[in-house]
Amino acid sequence: MPGPGRHYRGNRKAANPSAASLSTVARESALALPDDSPVLAIFKDIALKLTARQDRHERLVKLSRDITIESKRIIFVLHSAMTKEANAKVLADANDRIQKLLNGPIKSIGIELEYSPAYLHLRAVTSGFQEFVEARTMFSIMATGQIITFPEVQKELEFVVTENDEQRKVVTMITDNDYMLGLADLTGELMRKAINSVSTGESEDCIQACQVVRDLYTGYLGITNNRHLLRKLTTTRTNVNKVEMAVYALRVRGSGPGLMAAGNPPAPDIDAPAGLSDDEGYY
Amino acid sequence: MCTNHVINSIFTEFQRNLDQEQDNREAIRNICKDISQVLREVTTILQVIHYNEDGIGPACVKARDLFEKAQEGYARLKEAVPDHEYFKYQEHWRSITQRYCFLIALTIWLETGILATHDTVAQILGISAVEKRCGFHLDIEDYLSGLLQLCSELARLAVNSVTRADYEKPTQISKFVMELNAGFRLLNLKNDHLRKRFDVLKYDVKKIEEVVYDLSIRGLLAAPDAAV
Numbered sequence: 001m002p003g004p005g006r007h008y009r010g011n012r013k014a015a016n017p018s019a020a021s022l023s024t025v026a027r028e029s030a031l032a033l034p035d036d037s038p039v040l041a042i043f044k045d046i047a048l049k050l051t052a053r054q055d056r057h058e059r060l061v062k063l064s065r066d067i068t069i070e071s072k073r074i075i076f077v078l079h080s081a082m083t084k085e086a087n088a089k090v091l092a093d094a095n096d097r098i099q100k101l102l103n104g105p106i107k108s109i110g111i112e113l114e115y116s117p118a119y120l121h122l123r124a125v126t127s128g129f130q131e132f133v134e135a136r137t138m139f140s141i142m143a144t145g146q147i148i149t150f151p152e153v154q155k156e157l158e159f160v161v162t163e164n165d166e167q168r169k170v171v172t173m174i175t176d177n178d179y180m181l182g183l184a185d186l187t188g189e190l191m192r193k194a195i196n197s198v199s200t201g202e203s204e205d206c207i208q209a210c211q212v213v214r215d216l217y218t219g220y221l222g223i224t225n226n227r228h229l230l231r232k233l234t235t236t237r238t239n240v241n242k243v244e245m246a247v248y249a250l251r252v253r254g255s256g257p258g259l260m261a262a263g264n265p266p267a268p269d270i271d272a273p274a275g276l277s278d279d280e281g282y283y
Numbered sequence: 284m285c286t287n288h289v290i291n292s293i294f295t296e297f298q299r300n301l302d303q304e305q306d307n308r309e310a311i312r313n314i315c316k317d318i319s320q321v322l323r324e325v326t327t328i329l330q331v332i333h334y335n336e337d338g339i340g341p342a343c344v345k346a347r348d349l350f351e352k353a354q355e356g357y358a359r360l361k362e363a364v365p366d367h368e369y370f371k372y373q374e375h376w377r378s379i380t381q382r383y384c385f386l387i388a389l390t391i392w393l394e395t396g397i398l399a400t401h402d403t404v405a406q407i408l409g410i411s412a413v414e415k416r417c418g419f420h421l422d423i424e425d426y427l428s429g430l431l432q433l434c435s436e437l438a439r440l441a442v443n444s445v446t447r448a449d450y451e452k453p454t455q456i457s458k459f460v461m462e463l464n465a466g467f468r469l470l471n472l473k474n475d476h477l478r479k480r481f482d483v484l485k486y487d488v489k490k491i492e493e494v495v496y497d498l499s500i501r502g503l504l505a506a507p508d509a510a511v
Contacts (some may be wrong), residue, residue: 039398043466046401049423051471115416119370146289150296173367176300183293215287219294226301 053120060112060121063105064128070101071131075189078138082200087142094139101132107159110172118173126181129174133182138189141212147186150179177228184220184232187213191239195246203250210243310363311375318356319379325349325386332393333443339393346390353383354409357419361410366417377425383408384421384429389436396455398463401426424477427470431480434460438487441494450503453494464488 074097081090109125133153140148157172194209217240223229328345331338364372387407391399405412405421414420437456444452464484472478498504 037462039462039466040469042398042400043469046423046427046466047469047471054471054473113416117367117370117414117416119368120414122370147293149289149293176297180297211287212290215290219290222294223298223301225305 056112056116057121057124060109060124063109063112064125066105067101067128068131070097070105071128071135074098074101074135075138078135078142079189079192079196081142084202091139091143094135095143098136098139102156103159106132106157106172107161107170110157110159110170111161113173114170122175126175126178129178130182130185133174133179134185134189137183137186138193141186141190145208147183147212150176153179177226180223180226181228181232183216184229184236187216187236187239190216191243194243198246198250206243206250207247210247213240213243307363307365308372308375311360311372314356314360314363315375315379318353318360318376321349321353321356322379322382322386325353326382329386329389332440334447336444336447336449343390343394346386350383350387350390350407354407357408357410361419364419369417369419373422377422380408380421380425381428381432384426385432385436386429388429388433392433392437392459396459398430398459404429427467427477428480430463431467431477431484434463434484434487438490441491445494445498450498453491453498454504457491457495460488460491 074094077090077094077097081087105128113121136153136156137147140146154174157174159170159172160167161170190209190213194206194213197203197205197209217236220229220233220236325346328342328349331342360376384404387404388399391397391403401421401423402412404426408421411418411420414422437460441453441456444450444456467481467484470481472481495504
């Protein structure tokens with residue numbers, strides 16, 4: 001290497017005259033580029049591909065956000081069921097909204113990724129899917145008492161698209177990882193549900209929900225070497241503790257509004273759903 | 284208890300998939316080890332270009348042979364990666380593939396002085412250049428990353444060719460890299476690894492320009508029209 005310009009920054013001022021000539025050299029070679037050079041043509045083509053990829057990613061992020069927001073609202077609606085009678089109406093409403101979600105943004109994701117590798121854009125859509133799984137499993141557990149399994153969820157994500165009189169099948173791919181992470185979040189919702197049901201006097205619901213949370217926690221304990229799940233495990237553990245404390249209080253102090261809230265001031269009946277925000281840790 | 288049964292099956296199923304994934308990764312890792320072995324050989328062989336002009340031709344021939352060997356490895360990799368999951372496992376072969384792109388582009392440049400296209404590189408590796416919903420291919424970002432490595436190597440070559448009194452090569456390199464530089468400027472790069480790698484390019488360009496500049500002020504360049 002020749003001397004001048006070796007320490008780029010330090011010598012910039014001092015080497016000014018030579019820098020001028022240097023840039024002349026640079027400019028000359030830049031100007032020598034023909035407009036129709038094959039290399040530039042190649043890069044123009046690549047630029048199109050990269051931009052298409054980025055745009056697709058952005059669109060997916062948007063869709064994913066839509067799914068997240070709507071799923072959170074569905075969960076909120078599911079929490080609003082206070083009595084057995086209100087339950088049916090709430091479930092119908094939630095079901096409607098889930099169907100709309102499926103045929104709206106979730107289907108759009110499937111169409112968006114129809115010809116592209118899904119794993120490339122996994123990060124764009126994962127949060128939306130997790131939230132959706134949370135809402136969907138919560139709905140299933142309230143409607144049927146069972147948690148909908150991964151293959152069943154995946155099956156709901158198959159759509160038939162009609163275009164130019166031709167029908168074709170479009171599948172929105174969701175990973176089992178997303179499903180499991182959504183299920184981990186479900187424990188938080190069930191915990192809230194259980195505690196709410198204490199305050200509305202449905203002690204049976206509370207004990208059931210408690211058992212489901214326990215079962216899920218047991219399952220997560222058995223999963224090895226998955227770092228995403230490990231991170232959620234602590235939250236799940238907290239949820240188990242909270243729900244078990246609630247059931248304990250129920251047993252020891254007898255069921256009744258306000259009684260379970262160990263350290264809290266006696267709460268009126270209806271404080272539960274209205275006071276709860278999106279915040280998972282609310283107790 | 285019936286929920287329990289469903290939950291149980293959910294978790295056993297998931298654990299089974301996890302184990303399957305582990306097995307896949309293990310198999311992929313082993314293949315990548317073989318591929319990178321060949322990669323090291325090619326890298327070593329092509330180092331000759333920095334100190335022995337006459338060695339360049341034979342080195343390219345040898346490199347070409349080894350690329351065929353790499354092709355076998357990639358064929359095995361193609362088998363081992365589940366159809367839809369190229370990008371799930373990509374990290375395993377990503378840097379290896381980038382390096383291959385670099386070495387292939389370098390070989391082709393040494394042979395012909397032109398830029399190896401995405402298609403050509405993919406063809407030499409025996410894989411597809413087209414990104415589809417499923418299947419193995421050469422990711423465009425890996426290809427670009429390889430080209431950026433090529434620029435760094437050529438910057439070094441420009442210096443070393445002057446050392447062995449080859450005053451034409453730097454001009455040729457300068458023209459080539461300037462063209463690539465102009466090309467990369469057309470790309471709308473996100474703030475990712477490719478972008479970081481691209482930021483190095485300007486130093487390579489600068490290094491080459493300095494060599495050409497030194498040659499020009501010492502009158503060591505060939506007549507201007509011959510240099511073009």
